[in-house]
Amino acid sequence: MTRDDEAPTLAADEQLLVLPDDLRHELKEPMGPIETDAERLLEAVDGPVIAVGDVVTYHLLQAGHRPDVALVDGRTKRSAVDEEIHDAVTEGASIEVRNPPAELGAPVVRALRRALATDEPTTILVDGEEDLVALPAIVAAPSGASVVYGQPDEGMVHVKVDDDHRAEMRDLLERFEGDTERFWALLEDTDDGA
Template identity: 45%
Template structure:
C-alpha cells in the first residue's frame, strides 16, 4: 500500500508519459502542493514530509529529486522509501536507524539556503 507519494511529474526534467501520469493520478489521497526548486530541499517540503498523514500526494512545483533524503528521515522505522534512479531503475530503501544516520550525514553536506 502506498502511503505518501512525492511527485513532480518529470523524468530527467521532461514530462512523464501519459501512462505514468495516469497511474500517479489514480493514487487516491489528499493533495498538498509545495515549491521546491531544482537541486534543493526546501523547509516547506521537509515540513510537509515531517507532518505527513497518509494517504498523501505531495505535488512538487520544481523538482523532487532530493526528496528521498528527508523522506527517509521522516518515515517511520521499518518503512520503505521507493524512488526512481535515472538509467538504473527503481531503488528501494528500508528505513532503519543506520540508514537514517547515513542520510542525515548526506543532508549535513548541503549548504543552507534561505529559511532552511
C-alpha cells in the same frame, strides 16, 4: 507546473538547503538494492512506503499498492512524463508545494512531515523537483518503512529505513549548504503547527 525555462523559486525565508556541486557524485550511487519488478520489491515491504518519483509511484500503483506517501513532479529524467503516468500519479494529490531543483525548501519538508503523520495515503505534487526529498524521508520515516526512489535507467532503489540509513542521510544532509539548523527543526519538530 512551471515550464522548463521558469524554474520555481522560494522566498529567502523558505529556502533551507542547497545541494553543493561537490556532493552530486555521492548521490549517483544507489542507497539500497535496485529492483526492476514492483511486485517483487513489494514482497520485501512490511511497513509504510514512501515513493519518490513519478515512474516509481506509477509502478507501485500498477502493482496494486498505493504508497503511504508519494512525491511526484510530473517529470522523469528531466522530461515530462507521459499523460497516462501523470494522470495515475496525480489522481487525488492532496498537497501541492514548490521546491526548486537541487534544493530542499521549507514547504516540501513541512509537506513530507505532514504526510508521514497522517493515516491516509498522501500524494505531494511538487512544482520543481522532488528527487532530494528521499534523503529527509529516510531520516523522518519510522524504522521498517521503505523509501523507494528511481535510479535512472536501472530501476527502483529500495531503502529499508533503519538507524544506520538515518545516520548516513543525516551526515549527507549536514554537508548541504544553507540553514541546516532550521532544516532539522522543521523536519523533527512536531509542535510548530506545520
